[in-house]
Amino acid sequence: MAGGAASGGSATTDTYKEARTWLLMPAWVTLSILVLAPVAMMLVYSFLTKEFRGGVIWEFSLAAYDQFFCDRGLFGDEPCTIEWTYLQIFWRSIWQAGTATLLSLAIGFPTAYFIATRPEHTRPMWVFLITIPYWVNLLIRTVSMKFLLRDQGPLNDFLINIGLIDSPIHIVNTNFAVQLGLFYSYLPFMVLPIYAAVERYNFSLSEAAADLYATKWVTLRRVLLPAVKPGVIAGCILVFVPSMGSFLAPDLLGGAKNFMIGSLIEEQFKGNAGNWPFGAAASMILMTMVLVLLLLYARQQARAEKAEG
Amino acid sequence: MATSKSAKFDIKTYGGFKAITMLCLLVLYAPLVVVTIYSFNASVSLTNWEGISLRWYVDVFTGPESEKFKIAALNSFVIAIIAATVSTMIATLAATAMIRGGKFKLRTVSFGLISLPLMVPEIVTAVATLIFFNSIGFDRGLMTIILAHTAFCIPFAYLPISARMQGVEDTYEQAALDLYATKRQAFTKILVPLMMPGIISGFILAFIVSLDDFIITNFVKGAGVETLPTAIFGSVKQGMKPNIMAISTMLLGVSVLMVTISYFVSKSDNTK
Numbered sequence: 001m002a003g004g005a006a007s008g009g010s011a012t013t014d015t016y017k018e019a020r021t022w023l024l025m026p027a028w029v030t031l032s033i034l035v036l037a038p039v040a041m042m043l044v045y046s047f048l049t050k051e052f053r054g055g056v057i058w059e060f061s062l063a064a065y066d067q068f069f070c071d072r073g074l075f076g077d078e079p080c081t082i083e084w085t086y087l088q089i090f091w092r093s094i095w096q097a098g099t100a101t102l103l104s105l106a107i108g109f110p111t112a113y114f115i116a117t118r119p120e121h122t123r124p125m126w127v128f129l130i131t132i133p134y135w136v137n138l139l140i141r142t143v144s145m146k147f148l149l150r151d152q153g154p155l156n157d158f159l160i161n162i163g164l165i166d167s168p169i170h171i172v173n174t175n176f177a178v179q180l181g182l183f184y185s186y187l188p189f190m191v192l193p194i195y196a197a198v199e200r201y202n203f204s205l206s207e208a209a210a211d212l213y214a215t216k217w218v219t220l221r222r223v224l225l226p227a228v229k230p231g232v233i234a235g236c237i238l239v240f241v242p243s244m245g246s247f248l249a250p251d252l253l254g255g256a257k258n259f260m261i262g263s264l265i266e267e268q269f270k271g272n273a274g275n276w277p278f279g280a281a282a283s284m285i286l287m288t289m290v291l292v293l294l295l296l297y298a299r300q301q302a303r304a305e306k307a308e309g
Numbered sequence: 310m311a312t313s314k315s316a317k318f319d320i321k322t323y324g325g326f327k328a329i330t331m332l333c334l335l336v337l338y339a340p341l342v343v344v345t346i347y348s349f350n351a352s353v354s355l356t357n358w359e360g361i362s363l364r365w366y367v368d369v370f371t372g373p374e375s376e377k378f379k380i381a382a383l384n385s386f387v388i389a390i391i392a393a394t395v396s397t398m399i400a401t402l403a404a405t406a407m408i409r410g411g412k413f414k415l416r417t418v419s420f421g422l423i424s425l426p427l428m429v430p431e432i433v434t435a436v437a438t439l440i441f442f443n444s445i446g447f448d449r450g451l452m453t454i455i456l457a458h459t460a461f462c463i464p465f466a467y468l469p470i471s472a473r474m475q476g477v478e479d480t481y482e483q484a485a486l487d488l489y490a491t492k493r494q495a496f497t498k499i500l501v502p503l504m505m506p507g508i509i510s511g512f513i514l515a516f517i518v519s520l521d522d523f524i525i526t527n528f529v530k531g532a533g534v535e536t537l538p539t540a541i542f543g544s545v546k547q548g549m550k551p552n553i554m555a556i557s558t559m560l561l562g563v564s565v566l567m568v569t570i571s572y573f574v575s576k577s578d579n580t581k
Contacts, residue, residue: 011476011478014409017411020406021406024402024419026402027402027422028419030459034460042436111333130337132565135568136521137561143553153356245431252545283437286430287433
């Protein structure tokens with residue numbers, strides 16, 4: 001509530017309430033025209049007929065979704081059976097993104113916890129250290145990763161030099177390389193929300209558990225973890241969602257065999273071999289999945305808040 | 310803080326978490342450090358180390374690809390300046406309405422709309438924007454990149470600005486209003502100057518996001534228009550060469566420098 005002028009300062013006020021429509025207008029207009037309208041147009045395009053040199057013919061068609069879900073045999077005249085090609089690509093994307101998320105959680109949780117238990121004045125510095133790499137160009141980070149992991153790259157050189165391995169390990173162009181790349185790309189997103197949750201955590205709860213002879217690991221699992229769960233879930237979503245739709249990591253680190261949704265979509269809009277309605281349909285399916293996930297998360301958050309309040 | 314107690318009885322400390330944190334930082338920084346080191350490699354091959362040299366930096370500026378990189382860098386810079394400036398202005402106005410505009414019905418909707426570019430996967434935004442420009446017959450080129458970046462940068466500018474505004478109390482604005490300043494004057498003469506650290510930090514983040522963007526740019530750029538990331542991607546696809554290391558290191562340096570500036574600006578306190 002607005003405290004009013006008399007009772008000292010307040011940050012959330014209604015000072016500019018007469019002007020707020022005008023203040024918000026630029027944001028509304030820009031985002032409606034450049035984000036909302038495009039998404040709506042994408043939905044429309046996914047129901048159009050493809051033109052053979054890229055683009056569309058304005059004729060209603062379910063062909064894009066049919067191609068995605070239905071296998072109609074060699075000549076396209078058989079009844080619909082499930083088409084596995086694209087579902088498999090989706091499944092691989094989920095699998096890769098899921099593995100990358102778990103990997104990030106395994107490294108990100110202890111890191112976030114460690115930072116949140118540092119002396120208060122040093123915490124911003126730690127957080128800053130974790131966020132810097134995020135602001136470096138994703139393309140450059142992915143290229144760097146590829147350079148590091150190559151058969152003749154510094155990592156293999158190092159491992160051979162210290163005598164751990166005799167011949168280089170092939171990492172680039174494997175599923176694992178893509179998982180590593182995704183993990184590396186979005187790791188800061190895992191650390192930050194968990195850090196925020198642990199920082200708010202009341203450690204006297206842990207002390208109480210310790211007084212009741214709970215071991216440290218039991219305290220971690222049964223007391224701390226339930227309390228910071230919202231942060232953990234937020235971190236997982238923030239890593240999983242961009243990983244699902246990523247294009248650079250699978251393209252540069254995975255090679256042709258490790259195709260993910262991002263590459264499938266990109267291919268539909270490059271050159272003459274593309275299929276715009278199909279690309280639009282695949283994008284719609286990806287976006288729907290992500291939004292459903294976010295909606296479930298928002299509902300869970302709301303329920304958690306209600307339970308707390 | 311339980312720093313004096315021994316680790317065994319300190320319930321806050323878990324053995325191994327520090328080591329994992331160091332591993333985390335190593336993973337985050339190792340690829341960047343390695344590329345920076347190898348950008349100074351005198352060798353033509355990527356693999357052998359033949360001593361320190363600046364030859365690949367010279368190559369970026371004078372070599373056979375220098376013209377391409379120069380144009381791409383100029384494009385990237387112009388796009389980032391325009392997109393960051395416009396999105397920062399839009400975000401500042403929106404933040405004022407959201408934080409200092411009282412409660413209103415469309416507040417949640419507005420916040421959802423502003424954060425939409427962060428929630429939709431980037432490749433979907435890219436496809437949608439390409440389709441949109443195509444459907445209205447807008448020719449792809451520099452202009453389409455600028456428009457797409459402006460919209461995409463709004464949430465990145467909005468977040469630090471609104472965070473700052475939530476930390477600035479309205480006592481000075483109220484004092485100005487009590488002294489018969491108009492609301493417009495209170496906004497331009499008091500609130501905006503107080504908000505400057507947040508606005509600068511928002512501008513810088515929007516600038517970096519635009520400068521670094523590859524996916525959206527790759528979709529909405531016209532044939533022949535290149536920004537630095539798309540030019541680098543094109544070169545990498547033809548095989549990695551040492552000059553890519555040099556140009557990447559420079560771009561990396563710009564980003565790190567700007568984030569550091571943004572960090573210190575946003576921490577500075579000018580409300581006293």
